[in-house]
Amino acid sequence: MFGKKVKKKKSGKEIPSPVSxxxxxxxxxxxxxxxxxxxxxxxxxxxxxWESAKYKNFRDVKIGMSFTLVEKYMGNPDRMSEFNIDQMPVMGFNELKQRAASSQAVKFYYYDNGLRTVYIFGADKKNTLVFKEQVQK
Known part of the structure; x- marks a missing residue:
C-alpha cells in the first residue's frame, strides 16, 4: 500500500517512469x-x-640532391609542372613564383599534405634540386 505503483502493460512488462x-x-x-x-x-x-613527419623529411632534403633522393624522402609528388610555376596550384604567392623563376628550375614538384602546408621543389635539366620552398595555406 505504501509502495510505488508501477504501471504495467497488458503483456506484463513494466512501463518505465519518465525520470528513469x-x-x-x-x-x-x-x-x-x-x-x-x-x-x-x-x-x-x-x-x-603525419604532417610533422613530412616536415622532418622536408628539412632533410638539401639543395643539390638528385630528385630521386627527394622522392625517397617525400614520396611521389602530388603534381608536377614543367617550365611554368604558374601551373602549380599555389595562388597568391607572387614572391614564391619570382624566387622559383630565378632559381633556373625547369621542373616543379608539388606536395600538398592536405592539412595546411604545401612543399614545392624545383629541379634543373639534370634533375638536381635547385629550389625548395614551404608555404602555409
Missing amino acids: WLLKRVILIIILIVAAFFIFRGAYRFLTG
Whole structure:
C-alpha cells in the first residue's frame, strides 16, 4: 500500500517512469559525446603527426640532391609542372613564383599534405634540386 505503483502493460512488462527514461537517455548522450571527443582527438593527433613527419623529411632534403633522393624522402609528388610555376596550384604567392623563376628550375614538384602546408621543389635539366620552398595555406 505504501509502495510505488508501477504501471504495467497488458503483456506484463513494466512501463518505465519518465525520470528513469530521461536519465538513461542523458547517460547515453554523455557516453556518445565522450567517445566522439576521443575519436576526433585521436584523428587530429594522427594527422598532425603525419604532417610533422613530412616536415622532418622536408628539412632533410638539401639543395643539390638528385630528385630521386627527394622522392625517397617525400614520396611521389602530388603534381608536377614543367617550365611554368604558374601551373602549380599555389595562388597568391607572387614572391614564391619570382624566387622559383630565378632559381633556373625547369621542373616543379608539388606536395600538398592536405592539412595546411604545401612543399614545392624545383629541379634543373639534370634533375638536381635547385629550389625548395614551404608555404602555409
